[in-house]
Amino acid sequence: MEIKEMKGKATGKATGKATGKAAVTDKRAGILSLEAFLNEMEVKPQTYDWDALLVFDRPATNKLLIQEFIERIDVPDKFFPKLPDSAVDAGNGIEHVLLGLELDRALLSFENADILGSKAKLVMRVVAGKHLEVIEVYHDGEPVRSVQAITLYNAATHGLLEMNINLRAAKGTVDTIGQVLLDIADGKDHRFSGGGTGLEKERLGSYFAQVFKDWDENGDRLKFPLSELVVDNAAAINPKEFSIGTHAPQSARVRGSANYGDGAVVVFVSFGEGGKGSIPPDNESLLYMLPDAPEPYTSNLVMAHRFIVLNVFMSGLEQFDWMKGKFKAVELVGKRYKVSATGASSESVPCVFSEGATGGLGSEEWVISLAIDSVLPNLFDLGSEFVFEGRSIKARWRSKKKVGDVVYTGSTEWNPWQRLLAVEAEISINASYKFNVVSEDGKVLLRLEVEAFESSSSVTVEKSWGDTALGHAADRISSNLIAHVEQAMNSRFKEKINDLKNMNIVIDALRLNNLLFRGENVVEPRDAALPLDLTLLGNLAPKQTTLTVNPSQVIVTSGQSFEFKAESAPGAVAWDVKNLPGETGDRGVFKDSSKGIYTAPSDDALLTEGQRRLIVTATSGDFVSRALVSVVPSHVTVNPWVVAINVGTKHSMSAGTPDSSAVVWDAPGLGTISPDDDPLNPGGYKYSAPAKLPKREETDPQYYKVLRIDPVTVRAAAGGEPATIDMLLVGAKDVNHWLVPKGREDGSVELKFYCLDGDLEKVEVPGNVEWTVLRGKGTIDKDTRVFNPDRDAKDQYVIIVAYALESTVPGACAYVILPMPFAGVPTPGERLYPNNEKAGGIWKTI
Incomplete structure (x- = not known):
């Protein structure tokens, strides 16, 4: 993977020059050029004391969230539990009974760009369910409930449950099993829209208000699962808490401007103790983290300078025994840090050497020798340090000291001697390190690598001889000794020098993106730099956010043709449609795969399911975008x-x-x-x-x-x-004739036709009865008074009428509206007309 590293001067993507004042590009006021952005990053840490910031372009974020929503549409939603059947009391014996309500997966979007008033929204569509208007009247002293109206919900009903989230009040956590949860209990309000008349909306709104009231008593219900993260308790990067905000550059705050409302989504991340900072007080206080470039940046991972020093770099040094415990982080003015040696690093280096020489004649004859067994040099001294400057980490080590003695012995005819001559060693190491992006086993990692390395060592020996033949011999031996000692030191320190050249400091930082997104490697890194905080600029899922299918969600009717548009396509577009994973059936078709004209299926499943969902895919080269299609049976x-x-x-x-x-x-x-x-x-x-x-x-x-x-x-x-x-x-129906249905295990319905006799006692209607299936399909056995529905009819409801032919009472008639299927737990019919305890306690028997 080719990643540009920015140092000293920015790469060719930079626009603008480094000046004492932050440069602003001409294209968008308030968005810095790359070089100006890095200059600002060098001034001070920019994370407001958080361990990390994840910054994403807001439009690209919403696009990717939609794509992930569609890709996972078949996965059961962990946020909303199964909605309970319930009833809204309208008074006067009327209840609005809600049965089998189902919500689609929750779709998260970020609605604005304002650090003070950051807002997000969760939207869930009502895709299934029945609404029964039930009236309760008393016959013979007993309550009898009957259905008076039925409304059926599917995607075409346009029922939407929207939860508006105040992000400043929503706190994020990562639990022990890696669930990324956003607690919206203190930062949400909800409303229901669509779904029929205003009264209908009010009834559904009241229903959801009660649901949320129940959930408020169980706080875990209001923790929205954003994503999942692999927990690695041994890793330095292990997020614990986070907050989410949105942020606007200066130009996006001006109403009427071309990019009003644009901006970034910012995730403020804490890895544990000391890493939870504060939210900036306003937009101006936070540096806009997506600098300008010919190819716009849509992501930035910012690792705090303090965290890099204390938790990454210091831990990296501790992997070497010879440095363990010998360096400490030192806080400087302006929350900057450097890493300094707490003492010297001394090590005995064996370097046995002995060499002599003779010379002179007669009374001028002499003998000398120089010998040494070992030296004790320092690889670094107190004050040797690692500093963060020039957009890199620089090692500056110096050591100059006496490291041992040379035994200098000699004699002339009248004068033997032995003296100790001081040996001094000077060691210098200058290195520069930068973070590069590498790919290993499919994972994108940040690795600290040496950018430049220089090391030198020199040894000197004290001289105690003059410019004589003896002195010349001593110089020669001394040079040999120095070369020998330097070689021994270099050999001894070679491993440590290699350690410094090949520091294995690796950060699995990009997995932090899973705090907001579920996909792996959703960011393509482009430019890395270490102005102070570590910044990694890149593109957010360009293969999924560049090409856009419009609309991304649509409702069509069976057999209908609909034209999709492919926006920002880099080339020719190929269209396809597939069932949801695990589903089969007619998918509909793009008759010309090069055009976005889609014809929906005519599928029998629509009659019973009320809708089908399919995924439309547009592909252009490596770029792909998806749309979710809901197919409903009727145009109306x-x-x-x-x-x-x-x-x-x-x-x-x-x-x-x-x-x-x-x-x-x-x-x-x-x-x-x-x-x-x-x-x-x-x-x-x-x-x-x-x-x-x-x-x-x-x-x-x-x-x-x-x-x-x-x-x-x-x-x-x-x-x-x-x-x-x-x-x-x-019309003029006698109120003292009524029907009571009773579901049977085989799917049939027993119909009890009652009336009051002359003594006002409840009895079954005797004699001949005219039975009529007024709506729906099925037959009624006049002898047993059992209704057998047509199993192939796929009716949503039936209307049955009974008329007492031998009665002398005018209007001796009764009717019943039955939601279908009626028999068998847990169908709507048995919930409405329970015959056993399993049906639940809130329903009354007709």
């Missing part, structure tokens, strides 16, 4: 699907399409419709039931006297399959 989604309404009354209705296009409301046959003036139902319509039902014709079934279905059809203006709201009109 209505609310409610069915409702029982008394003659002479009104009911609000709403409808929509996946692309929010116009809809057309067809006039019903019996009632009338008109735009709804209720501010809680913008764009909706209101149905007005007739004052009375039309007279039954002789050939009509008996129930026509008191019940009719008046369908309201809603069509998309652009065409396609319409949707229907079943308005069940209830």
Whole structure:
């Protein structure tokens, strides 16, 4: 991997010159050129006492979060537990029962760039569930509950649960098993949008308010799992706590500017004791960490100078026994550090040497010798140091001292002698180190490597002779001795010199990116430098954030064609669509893979599941982008699907399409419709039931006297399959006739038809009964009074009507609306009409 290292002068990507004043590029005010940025980094530490900062371009961050959301759409969400079935009491015996509500995975996005008011949002779509309007009345002293209206939820309902997060109040932690959690209990508010009329939104909002109230009592429920991190307790980099903020450069704070609102996401990271700093008080106080460049930087990893010195570099020195405990970090003015030797490093070096010479004649004859056994040099002295300057770590070691004695013996005819001559050694080491990015076993690491290294040693021996033949001989022997001692010292120190040249200080720093992102190696590093804090600039997942599919999430109907756009594509784009992992079925098709025109499938599964999800992929060379497609059965989604309404009354209705296009409301046959003036139902319509039902014709079934279905059809203006709201009109029906359904294990439903007799006692209706399946498919055995649904019909609900043919009471009729499937725990029917304890205590038996 080729990584540029910035030193002394920035690489060719820098724009601007180093001056005493920070240079600002012409392109975007407030964003420094690379060289000016590094100059500012050299002034002082910039992490506000945190161990590290992770800085990402906000738009690129949101793009990558969407891509990871789509890639993991099939993975069960750990944030929201299974939503409970519940009810919202509307008073007057009416409850709004919510069954089987399901939320899509939570999608995190960062909404602004402001260190003071940093905001994020979690969005979850309601993708499944039923809403039943249930009324409770008393018959023969017992409560009887019946369904009066049904609304079905899928992606096309546009139901959104949004949680707005105040990031300054949200605290991040990494637990013992590596879960990265953002505690939003003290920093969230929520709202529900979409999903029908204003009243419908209010009911769902009340439901979620109760859910959150329950969760507030269990704090762990409000810890959002951002990601997962491999825990390595032996590693220096082991994050414990973090905070997230957003930050804007000067130009992005001006309303109306081209890049207003742009900026960065900043993760402030603590690795433990002493590494938890403070959040900057305002945007101006924090250096904008993504400098300007022709190819914009979208990521920066900043490791605090203090942490690099105390926890990385000092630990690296401790790996060598000969340096262990002999250096300490010294804090300087301005929270700078250097590493200084606490004493000298002395080591005995054997260097046995003895050499003599003779000369002269007669009375001038002489004999001399020089001998030494060992020396005790210092590789470094007190005050030798490592300093952080020039965008590197520099070793400056000096040692000059007497290291031993040479035994100098000799004699002339009349004068023998033996003297000790001082041996001095001077050792000098100058080295420069920088951090480089290396790739090992698929992991991207930061390694401290030597950039330049010089070492020298010299030995001198005290002279005690003159300019004579004897002195010349002594000089020669002394030179041999010096060479011998230097060789012995160099040989002895060779291993230590190699240690200094090959320090094995490695930081697995880029795994910190997993605090926010789940992918491996999501950052491609470009430029590393050590102005004081360690900075590693790069690109955030360019292969996933450069090319963009627009829209990234879309709802289409079965058989519909939809055109996707590929933005910022570097070349030709190839389109494909796949099922979610583990799913099968018709995926739809791009008839021309070079064009983004997608045709959704016509799949039977849509009738029962209400929706299918598919992943569209656009590829251009090495660049890829994905979109999530939700396919729903109808072009039009209505609310409610069915409702029982008394003659002479009104009911609000709403409808929509996946692309929010116009809809057309067809006039019903019996009632009338008109735009709804209720501010809680913008764009909706209101149905007005007739004052009375039309007279039954002789050939009509008996129930026509008191019940009719008046369908309201809603069509998309652009065409396609319409949707229907079943308005069940209830006329002069006798209130003392009622139906009680009971689900059976085989899926059938036993229907008990009751009335009050002349003594006002509850009895089953005797004699002949006219049974009618008014909506849905299935048959009723008139003898057993058991309804058998059509197993292939895939009905969401059925309406069944019973009319007592032999009764003398006018309107001796009853109806029941059954959500389907009805029988078997834990289906909606059995939750609504429990027959055993497993169904739960909140439901009452009809």
